[in-house]
Amino acid sequence: MDNSQIRQVKVNSVAYKTICTHAYTSENEEIAGLLAGEVSSDRNWHIKLAIPLARLFKAKDRVEISDNQLIETMQMVQTEGLKMNMPKLRIVGWYHSHPHISVWPSHVDLQTQATYQLMDRDFIGLIVSVFSRTQNSDIPEISELCAFQDDKRAGVYYTVEILEDFNNTINGFNQLNTIPRLLLQEANTDLPISDNSVDKDQYPISQGSQVLNKVDDDFVIREYDALYKMLSKNYVSGCVLLPMRNIYQKWVLSLRDQVENLKLRLEQTN
Structure with a gap:
């Protein structure tokens, strides 16, 4: 090349x-x-x-x-x-x-x-x-x-x-605004534990309770997935707002510096 x-x-x-x-x-x-x-x-x-x-x-x-x-x-x-x-x-x-x-x-x-x-x-x-x-x-x-x-x-x-x-700028921000929706889409479809992927040694229902061991596996999986999705959606809310705030703060500071530099150049020319 x-x-x-x-x-x-x-x-x-x-x-x-x-x-x-x-x-x-x-x-x-x-x-x-x-x-x-x-x-x-x-x-x-x-x-x-x-x-x-x-x-x-x-x-x-x-x-x-x-x-x-x-x-x-x-x-x-x-x-x-x-x-x-x-x-x-x-x-x-x-x-x-x-x-x-x-x-x-x-x-x-x-x-x-x-x-x-x-x-x-x-x-x-x-x-x-x-x-x-x-x-x-x-x-x-x-x-x-x-x-x-x-x-x-x-x-x-x-x-x-x-x-x-x-x-x-407008077209660019339209893509930026798709990120929360994309993350929610991933949260709704992301199933880390499914019927075919449950490792009962890694995720035991209970080590010492005969009662809990009788809980229906499908029910546990459904409840786990529902909880995971809820936590994922909460995570989306937090993880999008923080980076966007940090980035825009830096952008504002950068623009302020540019404005000050332009003012200084104008003063020097006058």
Whole structure:
């Protein structure tokens, strides 16, 4: 692969906020979504939308999205691109999180990326490393953002720039607002213990009670699933509000700094 093929990956600021908010909703498992944008003639990416997607399963070291979701999202982006007067808008990559670990892609990430590149050689991967904590603060910080492609199971990396794009803000926030609904969807369908997966040694009804041992297994499973869903929904409420608050606080502070810098420059010119 010619490293000069892609010089830079430019990410719309609202798309960046969507990726970070989505990543902060899951501290113990990876999340994933797709990236919509354009590829310029000089091989630079411009990511305009980040589209969060439901996971096929939850795991701390890998994540997968279904082929059906990929196809449906491609069709949706094509339709939205025409509405936005952006006929070249298409799916150009995917993103996922690395909670508590480094930003660099694993061999599984590179395998997944290689598969996507068979479909589209311009496909890019984006990884956000989250839930790293500094020595002076207990607040999780976004440590790094990595853009990469695969070249014979070796990573090829590109610089990432975050851009303000006020013309695309509304469409970006529409994707950001899908995250709570997506998490509730996962909570409603996520059944960690099913009829075929109950390990009675790991989840004994009772070690010493003959009465509890006679409780119907199906009833226990149904009650467990109902409780799990309720706790998951409560978790969704908490884990979405906190990261969104942190991100918007940082955004406001950044905008204030920009305003102060502009004021200073105006004073100097006068």
